Amino acid sequence: MVLINRKDLIDLFHENGYKVTPQRLAIFECIMGRRDHPSASEIHSELKREYPTISQATIYNTLHILRDIGAIQELGFEDGKTRFDPDTSIHVNLVCTACGKITDFTDEDLVKAWIGMVEKTAKKTVGQRLDLYYKCTHCSRMVSE
């Protein structure tokens, strides 16, 4: 699921008993606006331009709320950072193992197979994560030079 407009997000905050603040809207729109699954510190850096006093605590609080209400997905990585994805539907994250760049990819046949697999496990799923690790063209060039 991907929230498209601000009103849906505001409704989602209200439905869950959260107040709407400029920081909360800006944090979500930052994640939505970039297509690269940013980390908390990347979000903080970007938003300090518009909100010079915004604190890390607000970034983390908001990210956890957004995750809890289902607006984003949190992805832990081996470097100890977690990154945030505004698309919570079944899709593949193409992750460059050299530079960390992430792009999304969707494949209908894979989605069908995934849903079939979930049925076989007979488990009530609450989410999923499908990563494909590779070296992006930029990083592939690096090594050969």
Added chain:
Amino acid sequence: MVLINRKDLIDLFHENGYKVTPQRLAIFECIMGRRDHPSASEIHSELKREYPTISQATIYNTLHILRDIGAIQELGFEDGKTRFDPDTSIHVNLVCTACGKITDFTDEDLVKAWIGMVEKTAKKTVGQRLDLYYKCTHCSRMVSE
């Protein structure tokens, strides 16, 4: 790919120019022996029984070597810990979001669809991660009680 016997691992160390030490073998066999994708600190706790002076630095050094030579896969999680999987093949990790328990699941149709999807991306993959998040029966009981 799953390494089954100690000899294969020793060969893999030698092929990659690493010395074979009791600690290195024990760490790998600890991960292989349990089926739950342990964290570094869980491995450390377990091995301190057999090697009372084994240090965290050795655990981390060895885990990174095992990952680099392809004997295990490292899985970062949102709680900041990373966990280690001795199965590097295409398979699904069933992850309980309440207690963190992980079990493996394999589905041939899904594997085929995954391979088909990789071909469509036209990328040379270096690995993958497929997680299904759910609540295990034990943790489901907790909330209803």
Added chain:
DNA sequence: CTCCTTATTTGTAATTATTCTAAAGTAATA
């Protein structure tokens, strides 16, 4: 088998992403 060289292990300190705390600020309601 013994010696030597060098990689490995160890204990500890340093780093860093994340979480906690409490004071100050503000959204929502009437």
Added chain:
DNA sequence: TATTACTTTAGAATAATTACAAATAAGGAG
């Protein structure tokens, strides 16, 4: 507009991981 509870903020605390240098031991040569 006044009230109140929720939110934001700055900074301190926490915890997983990494860095470091001294002690140890694997593996090869003799």
